[in-house]
Amino acid sequence: MALLALKGVEACYGPSQVLFGVDLHIDAGEVVTLMGRNGMGKTTTTRAMMGLTPASRGSITLNGKEISKQAPYKIAQAGIGYVPEGRQTFPNLTVYENLVATASNHTGTKDPWTVERVVDLFPRLGERASQYARTLSGGEQQMLAIGRALMTNPSFMILDEATEGLAPIIRDEIWHVLEHNLKEAGQAILVIDKHPEAMARIADRHYVMEKGQIVWTGTSEDLLANEDMQHRYLGV
């Protein structure tokens, strides 16, 4: 049974339909990417998973349990950790407060995340613990957003454009953590990103979206081999 599965998910913003029957699944311990050009419905898909833009049709199940009609906070409590596009840390809370105020263990993880473990992952956060989040650089805020999501001990994480607009060195640092810390620890992750080569290294499987639908799916080898698809749907 898939950890998270979407079947025929449709979603609308008012009268405008954005998702047209999205099907995808992620298994436990798997890292999967969702790629596509801007405006194709990637973020809306993640918002539908979180209940922030509720699915108007179709089903979304987490561990076999239907979650598409649940409130966002219940979905988060069920085990989804969401790192949104644009980071959205709490600017007037310190780094430490950002991590601690929202910490929880609804999934009953035996070895829950602690501030110390997050700092081991991102040492910069330890150096900035007492600083307000608004004073951090974009990269540091992104690290904080990931750390904050980890502190909720999710069984499944969504990283929406986690490296967008970041300096290459910071981007590599975040990818390194994804590849060598979270993936190796068995954390299931859905990554939305625009760098196929890096994603092929980090993720197991890939989905490509176009106009609100999944138009391509395959392994990392398939992704790298299919230059035509990359050119057509990812603009690479």
Place this chain on the structure above:
Amino acid sequence: MRVRIVQLITLLILFTLPFIAQWAGQPFWIDLTTRIVIYGIAAMSLDIILGYGGMVSLGHAMFLGIGAYSMGILTHHSFEGSVVPFLPGEWTGSTSGFVHLAASILASGLLGLVIGLLSLRTVGVYFIMITLAFAQMMFYFFIALPTYGGEDGLNVWSRSEIPGLDLSDSMTFYFVCLGLLCAFWFIARRLVDSRFGGVLRGCKQNEQRLKALGYNTIRYKLIAFTIAGAGAGLAGGLLANLTEFVGPGTMHWTKSGELIVMVLLGGMGTLIGPVLGSAALLLLEEILSGFTEHWMIVLGPILLLVVLFARRGIYGFLAGKEAKDG
């Protein structure tokens, strides 16, 4: 360091002011300072939801009024020997300060819980309107209640009684109020510094994000709203003692506006700031009304300047812009 100095100086002034008043032969100053302290508690309670939770309530004076009426009604029945309605048993009220305090806090806290439950499902301007509507409903309810004086209000025959303390003595009453302000400040500070406070501040900054992190934000906001209501109720009970009168005017929406002005003037999200705001507003009123009855004309531009140039109000000016909360 600068924050601590501001806090200490504020407390020092509050502790020494009645003695200075006595030395200067101006007993009225003690009453004025008492009023500052009482409104300081009310404004501080509003700051919990406004400054930390981002809930702009235009009905906070309702809790002030309910606290005042709780004290006034219990004293009224006690003096008349009549039974307090809607309560089980044949209770004829009380003059005990402890009972008054508990009644003021409980009644307004309970009302905060009920009104919060109904109004916190709305946000922004709708929240402002719904809190205003509830406050005005309560205002007209007490106007239409002849048993407790209606529009004319209710005279409180004597101040609350606390064994070993004579609250009719201005100085004693002042220090009781100041003690309660310090106690409420301590509780509020612990509250906003706790994990609960972190979630509350998170609600102000990005409520949707908190929901996506698994927080039923309404529950947190409701608890804060209830505590803020109880705090204003405490201030109301003290206000009834000070003025020895309770009237529906205490819960008029303009009074809620005054509390917001105090928070803005003093500095939102600083706790001690609203006490400074209370002092600034009441002193300005006192001084300016000596010159003209249209003193609000002067207050308006001052408020405008504070909002434009001193985002954290008087507190921000004294403690520095980037200072942590006081």
